[in-house]
């Protein structure tokens with residue numbers, strides 16, 4: 199079967215066969231029944247929703263000598279001549295190739311003549327937005343004083359490009375995207391008629407990929423039938439579309455939700471190795487989270503999601519494990535990743551980097567989580583059982599003052615975290631080392647991370663030139679992450695001595711200076727043992743400084759102020 203055979207064979211021939219556009223066809227039928235035809239119509243809507251089919255049916259219906267209930271009979275001499283394109287009174291034009299002033303002038307000269315044998319002379323102008331400005335002006339002159347026998351049917355996918363002067367002279371009908379269920383039903387009917395077995399899941403997948411355009415759906419169906427003329431099955435559709443099985447997409451979504459980097463990376467690898475398009479996969483993943491959002495926020499999931507029952511069930515389960523804020527974050531992050539992947543020379547590596555970053559949760563501002571933490575903080579303050587402050591309590595207000603002076607307008611946005619009972623620990627570690635003022639660049643955590651990894655040997659060399667003992671300690675550590683410009687170095691738990699030594703204020707400051715100067719940005723450093731890191735990630739936040747740090751990390755230093763009251 200040749201390409202588009204199904205689409206042509208099953209093209210609607212009467213208004214009642216135009217699916218999903220009853221709001222248009224009913225009005226047109228009524229106009230024909232009451233003989234109340236306007237001179238110009240505009241059919242707009244996305245491709246494949248039935249604009250041209252409706253225009254052709256309308257052209258026959260207005261001229262049919264034996265119409266039934268507003269539908270053309272398709273059997274009278276006039277209908278037949280229009281159907282086999284021998285009727286001189288129905289003229290189809292494609293504005294994409296006849297868009298000049300001359301084309302429309304020629305048309306203007308011809309419209310004066312009466313129709314040869316039909317009641318109306320009908321001009322169907324497809325993709326009318328492609329007309330040049332001059333051509334639109336010429337068309338306007340005809341529309342201003344149309345001869346009695348003339349009927350214009352304009353069709354366009356981009357009505358916003360049509361001059362208002364033209365629009366105001368047309369009756370406008372917007373053809374909608376066709377509902378998935380209507381598309382599936384039509385494909386079922388067609389499969390039965392052409393004697394091809396089908397799997398309902400497969401038809402639903404086709405419908406989901408046609409975005410409400412019947413023509414697209416039937417083209418895909420046609421390709422499936424050409425490929426396997428016995429049965430339209432799910433696997434064939436997946437292979438033809440280059441799309442990804444929803445179970446795989448669900449698995450990817452849940453590995454993201456579990457924050458499992460390993461699982462996510464393996465899945466991405468599998469998907470890409472099986473030859474699937476990266477952009478398809480991201481598309482599906484974004485739609486998957488979008489559907490979860492629909493489930494969590496609305497009641498009319500059936501209308502808003504084009505998925506099978508199995509998939510709806512899986513989505514419902516998954517969405518119960520995630521908050522609305524988290525879903526929104528995923529959608530935003532994945533959409534950004536998708537956009538950047540399209541521009542990247544190495545989209546795969548970019549995607550993997552983005553996913554890892556997402557899983558570290560660096561960029562997320564999860565309001566629910568933050569609200570919980572603020573409540574936690576309030577409870578600690580109320581209880582009066584406030585842990586003793588560490589270095590950050592001292593450093594924060596002074597840094598905040600600088601920000602405050604620079605950006606006074608932001609003052610109102612600050613969340614003031616008051617603290618009554620913090621005992622200030624006297625600490626000399628920062629005041630001892632006088633650092634020369636220096637203009638640092640403002641780098642991303644990713645850039646800092648890469649700079650340290652790539653320059654590790656040079657950094658160690660520099661540390662050794664200043665303090666050989668310190669270098670011997672630090673070289674046993676490994677950079678694990680950079681979060682809000684704090685580089686975290688991990689030691690194997692057996693190196694207790696090393697960890698303690700590295701964390702001595704003097705050593706820490708020295709190393710911080712080397713790192714900051716190396717990456718040309720003001721970085722903090724932290725040394726932890728591998729075990730401590732695991733405990734830390736499981737342990738709830740306890741001290742005010744921890745919570746302050748988190749708030750600051752989430753909202754930014756400009757918004758959160760750490761304020762002490764005497």
Ligand SMILES: [Zn+2]
Nearest residue numbers: 262271274277
């Ligand atoms: Zn007829």
